[in-house]
Amino acid sequence: MFAIIETNVASATTGVLENLKRHRDISIAFLQMLDRKSKLEANQISTFYKKLSANKAKVNQNRGVPGLESEVARLDAVIKVDSEEMLFQQRRRTYIHYCVATEVSYLHKQQAFVSLLYQNFVHEQLQYARRTVDNWKALEALLCEMPKPEDFA
Template structure:
């Protein structure tokens, strides 16, 4: 509706009837579903939950660390630019600085300009690398982090909303059955009108509630299991993001190396003492 409603969403919400009924209400339990679920599923849930909790915290930290690394690289790139500007400023002062013999000031300045130029190139490579990290590996890490956090919150919702009162109802049924048994052997004049029927209806209602809650519990376990099956595929996303990042690091390492090799060739012509 957010994407398609032809009016302001706030206006639509005021007049819309939004159902908040739980998805498992009145949903029939498919035959054989409970038997198809692993017997130790709850134990598996607890094991996975523990791993997800630890992994989520680690990925949160990794995202923060990479953002800090990006900031530091931004600072280095800015310093490269300042360093280049400083070298260019030196060329303006070279002739005055070495006034006694200016014959080699030209090659000296050419070398300084070459270093400044390659420092600028290094700055551009680093800024491009930062952008690639931001759009690439950082987004991949955040995607993995968000998936883990979502699963962690799924288990938290399960804890909060998947409970039942079956044990209480079973106890109440036993108590009501005892009362019903006693009421049936009492003389009719000692039993309130409708009391027996009321207790019978209470037992029926409690048993129906137990059936519904047990079915709901099975459906919830199936739902969480389906989420885990889907989540299992994120391990391949981890592999891909690391492979992509490795290739990206190789790419930029080669760009840096080519730049510094070119710089080495450029400064070979700078004047040296005999």
């Protein structure tokens, strides 16, 4: 009887408890990833867009004006650098969104794992209950073979 109880406790401890701890750790890591996402995804694209628009307006205004060719060339170089940086930021934002989507997908799969974990736990508990009933039935059969109090009178 004690072996059955020890097996049940060991199974519950190593199986269910450890897997629930793992799921808790995954959930905490997901929340931390969302915090990092909000910090990493500072909206710099709008800043670059405003700066780019202002520089393009200056270039269009100064193009063809004598004596401002060097200023126009400098602004063209700045526009090129800002355009590349804005493109980099857009790709970075897309990559961050991809990573978040992947993590959400993984989290959903883990929630399905928890459901399966509970199903297995209930199944193990049913098996434990059946073994306990079988054990009591075996003890009952032995009890019937024992002498009755009237036999000693």
